[in-house]
Amino acid sequence: xxxxxxxxxxxxxxxxxxxxxxxxxxxxxxxxxxxxxxxxxxxxxxxxxxxxxxxxxxxxxxxxxxxxxxxxxxxxxxxxxxxxxxxxxxxxxxxxxxxxxxxxxxxxxxxxxxxxxxxxxxxxxxxxxxxxxxxxxxxxxxxxxxxxxxxxxxxxxxxxxxxxxxxxxxxxxxxxxxxxxxxxxxxxxxxxxxxxxxxxxxxxxxxxxxxxxxxxxxxxxxxxxxxxxxxxxxxxxxxxxxxxxxxxxxxxxxxxxxxxxxxxxxxxxxxxxxxxxxxxxxxxxxxxxxxxxxxxxxxxxxxxxxxxxxxxxxxxxxxxxxxxxxxxxxxxxxxxxxxxxxxxxxxxxxxxxxxxxxxxxxxxxxxxxxxxxxxxxxxxxxxxxxxxxxxxxxxxxxxxxxxxxxxxxxxxxxxxxxxxxxxxxxxxxxxxxxxxxxxxxxxxxxxxxxxxxxxxxxxxxxxxxxxx
Numbered sequence: 001x002x003x004x005x006x007x008x009x010x011x012x013x014x015x016x017x018x019x020x021x022x023x024x025x026x027x028x029x030x031x032x033x034x035x036x037x038x039x040x041x042x043x044x045x046x047x048x049x050x051x052x053x054x055x056x057x058x059x060x061x062x063x064x065x066x067x068x069x070x071x072x073x074x075x076x077x078x079x080x081x082x083x084x085x086x087x088x089x090x091x092x093x094x095x096x097x098x099x100x101x102x103x104x105x106x107x108x109x110x111x112x113x114x115x116x117x118x119x120x121x122x123x124x125x126x127x128x129x130x131x132x133x134x135x136x137x138x139x140x141x142x143x144x145x146x147x148x149x150x151x152x153x154x155x156x157x158x159x160x161x162x163x164x165x166x167x168x169x170x171x172x173x174x175x176x177x178x179x180x181x182x183x184x185x186x187x188x189x190x191x192x193x194x195x196x197x198x199x200x201x202x203x204x205x206x207x208x209x210x211x212x213x214x215x216x217x218x219x220x221x222x223x224x225x226x227x228x229x230x231x232x233x234x235x236x237x238x239x240x241x242x243x244x245x246x247x248x249x250x251x252x253x254x255x256x257x258x259x260x261x262x263x264x265x266x267x268x269x270x271x272x273x274x275x276x277x278x279x280x281x282x283x284x285x286x287x288x289x290x291x292x293x294x295x296x297x298x299x300x301x302x303x304x305x306x307x308x309x310x311x312x313x314x315x316x317x318x319x320x321x322x323x324x325x326x327x328x329x330x331x332x333x334x335x336x337x338x339x340x341x342x343x344x345x346x347x348x349x350x351x352x353x354x355x356x357x358x359x360x361x362x363x364x365x366x367x368x369x370x371x372x373x374x375x376x377x378x379x380x381x382x383x384x385x386x387x388x389x390x391x392x393x394x395x396x397x398x399x400x401x402x403x404x405x406x407x408x409x410x411x412x413x414x415x416x417x418x419x420x421x422x423x424x425x426x427x428x429x430x431x432x433x434x435x436x437x438x439x440x441x442x443x444x445x446x447x448x449x450x451x452x453x454x455x456x457x458x459x460x461x462x463x464x465x466x467x468x
Contacts, residue, residue, distance in 0.1 A: 003031035007168035008465060011077045011224045012251070014171065018065060018076040025061035025076030029054050029120060032078050032170045036122070039468055043167055044144045045160035047083040048091050049123040054078070057120045064118075073231055075118030078170035082158050083124040084131050085174060085215075086205070087111055090121075095129040095138030095157075097332050098325050109202045109236045110174060110215055117231045122170060125160025129334045131176070132319055133157065134184045134381075134403050136388050139334055143388045146188055147466035148432055152385040155185030158218060162189040165218045166466060172228050176203070178213040179315065180381070180410025183437060186218055186422035187380040190433030190461065192452065193218045194225045196445050198417030199243040201229070202236035209318040210356070211241060212414040220462045222423075222453045226250035229445065248446055256454035259293030264373040270304030272408035273396075274382045277428045282379045285425035285436040288458050289377065289451075297373070303365045304412075310362060311404055311411045313355050316344030336391055340401035359415060366416045370441055375451055380422035380435030382406040409437055419445045423452050424461040 006014075006028055017023035033051050040046060061076040086092045088107045093099045107115070115121070126144045128137060136144040136159035144159040146152040147167040154163045158175030162185025165173045175182040177195040186193025194216045201215040217228035233247035265286045267279060274282075290296050319340045330338055370376060383406045386393040391403045404411065413420040419442070422435035438455070440448035456462075 003034060004168060006031040007035045007170065008220065009171065010221045011074065011171040011219070011227055012221070014077050015074065019071060021065060025058040025065070025120065028076065029058035029078060032122065036169055039167055042145060042150055043147055043163050044142060045125055045163040045167065045169065047093060047095070047124045047126045047141050047160065050090060050121060054120050054122050061118060061120060072116060072118030073227065074114065074172070077119050077172060078122050079114050079119040079172040079174065080122050080125045080161060080164050080169065081111055081174050082161055082176055083127045084157065084176055085111060087124065090124060092124070093140055094131070095127045095140050097139050098329050100140060108204050109238055110232050113232055114174070119172065125158070125164055125173065127157045127159060129337050130319070130322060131157035131178065131181060132334070132337045132340060133391065134180060134407050135391055139332060145388065146385045148190065149385060149430070151387060152432070153188055153388045154385070155188035157181040158185045161218045162186060162191060162193070165189065165191040165220055168465065171219060171224050173218040174215065174232070175218045176213055176215050177414065178207070178209055179311065179404065179414050180407045182214070182216050182218060183380050183410050183420060183422035183435065184407060187435030188385045188433065190424045190464070191218055191220055192222055192225055192421065192423055194229065194421045194448070195413070195419060196229060196233065197243070197419045197443050199241050200247070200445060201232045202239035202242040204236070204238045206239055206241060208321070210314065211417070214414065222449060222456050223251060223254065226254050226449050250446060250449060253446060254453055255450050256457050258451050258454045261294045261374040261451070262372065263289050263294045263296045264299045264370070264376045265296055266299050266301060266376065266378050268300070269307070269378060269409060269412070270300040270302065271308065272382060273405070274379055275384065278379055278382060278384060278434050281426035281428070281434045282436050285455070285459070286377055288455055292454050292458060301369055303362060303369070306358070306362050307412050308408065310355065310359050310415070312402065314359065315404060316340050317347055317352060318344070320344030320347075336401045336403070343401060363416045366412060366418070367442065374440070374447065376439040378409045378437045378439070380409060380437040382408065384428045384430070384432040384434060413439055416442070418442050419448045421448055421452055423455055425459065
C-alpha cells in the first residue's frame with residue numbers, strides 16, 4: 001500500500017486494519033510523518049510537531065496489538081490537537097509571542113479521551129493569535145497556507161487542523177469553534193467540520209466568552225467525524241457547562257436515509273452578502289437534498305439582520321481583556337487583534353448586559369423559528385479563499401479588524417448552541433473549495449450527521465485531494 005494512500009485513508013478503515021494486524025501503527029505513523037516533513041515547509045500547519053513522541057506511542061500501540069491487549073476505539077490512529085487546547089508537556093502557545101514556550105502539566109479532557117481511545121498525537125496545529133480571527137496567520141507561526149492554493153487563507157482559528165485534514169496529515173483533527181472556527185477551515189480547505197451542540201464535548205479551561213466555544217472534529221469523511229465525536233463527547237466534571245447525557249454510538253447509528261425531512265434553505269439569512277460563485281455552488285448543493293427526498297423551502301429569517309451588531313459588540317468585548325498585554329507586547333501582536341481589543345475597551349457593565357439581553361432574545365428567536373423544519377441549510381462562508389496576509393478579500397469592504405463581515409453564517413449558531421457543520425459542495429473556477437452549512441436543532445447532532453452522510457453519499461468529495 002502506498003504511503004500517501006495511508007495518509008488519506010479514513011480512520012474507520014485504519015482502525016479495522018490495525019485490529020486485524022493488516023497494518024502496523026508504526027508503518028502508519030511513519031507514512032504520515034514522512035508526508036508532514038515533505039509538505040510542512042509550504043503548508044506550515046504545525047505550531048509544534050511531536051514526532052519522537054508519536055514514534056514511541058506507535059511502537060507501544062503495535063506491541064499492544066501483537067500481545068492481544070484490549071484496544072481503544074482509535075487505537076494506533078494519528079490525531080492532531082489545536083494549539084488553543086492545553087496539553088501536558090507540549091507547548092500551548094495560542095499563536096502568540098506572549099505565550100511562546102508556555103507548557104502546562106495537564107491535558108484538557110478532550111485530549112485525555114483521545115489518548116485513552118488509543119489515538120496517537122502528532123502535535124499542535126496552528127491558530128491565529130488567541131484564536132481571534134478567521135484568517136490563517138499569527139505572529140508566532142506566520143502564514144498557514146491553504147493546500148489548494150499556497151499563500152491563501154486556510155480559514156481559522158482551527159487553521160492547521162483544516163490544512164491537516166485536507167493535506168493528508170492523518171484522518172483526525174481536533175478543532176474548536178467560537179464564531180465559525182471549525183466550519184471556516186472546513187469550507188476553505190474542502191473537508192468536513194462539525195461544531196457539535198454546545199456542551200456535547202467538554203471544553204476546559206472553560207472559555208470566558210459567554211458560552212459560544214464548541215469543541216469538535218475536522219475530518220475527510222462524515223463517518224470519521226462521527227467516530228471522533230463518540231470518543232470526545234460526554235459529561236466531564238471540570239466543565240460545568242458540559243451536557244449530562246452520555247454520547248450516542250454515532251458511527252453505529254449513522255443513517256443516511258433522510259427522505260421526508262423538512263429543510264429550510266436561506267441563501268443570505270436575510271442580510272448577508274455572498275460572492276456569486278459561492279452562492280451558485282451552495283444553491284446546487286441544496287438541490288441534492290431535494291434529490292434525496294427532502295422537502296426544501298427557501299426562507300429568510302426576519303430577525304437575521306439583528307445579528308451583525310451583536311457579534312461585533314461581543315467579539316470586541318470578549319477580546320478586550322487581552323489589553324493586559326498591550327503595554328509590553330503591542331508592537332509584536334497581530335495589528336488586527338490590537339484594533340479589535342481597543343474597539344472592545346471602555347464598555348460598561350450596563351452596556352454589556354443591555355446587549356446581552358438583546359442577544360438572548362435573538363438566540364431564543366432562532367430556536368423557536370426553526371421549529372417547523374428539521375434542518376437549516378446556508379452557505380458556510382461568503383467567499384472562497386483569498387490571500388492570507390489580508391483580513392478581507394480585495395473586493396470586500398476593508399476594516400482594521402472586522403473579518404466577520406464574510407463569516408455572517410456561522411456565529412449565530414455559536415450564540416444559539418446549535419450543532420452546525422460545513423460540508424464540501426463544490427469548487428470555484430479557480431479550483432478553490434466551497435462549503436455548505438447544515439444546521440440542526442439543539443441536541444440533534446445525530447440528525448445533522450445523518451444529513452451530512454446522505455449528502456456525502458450523493459455528492460462525494462474525499463477522493464479529490466490537493467496536488468503536491
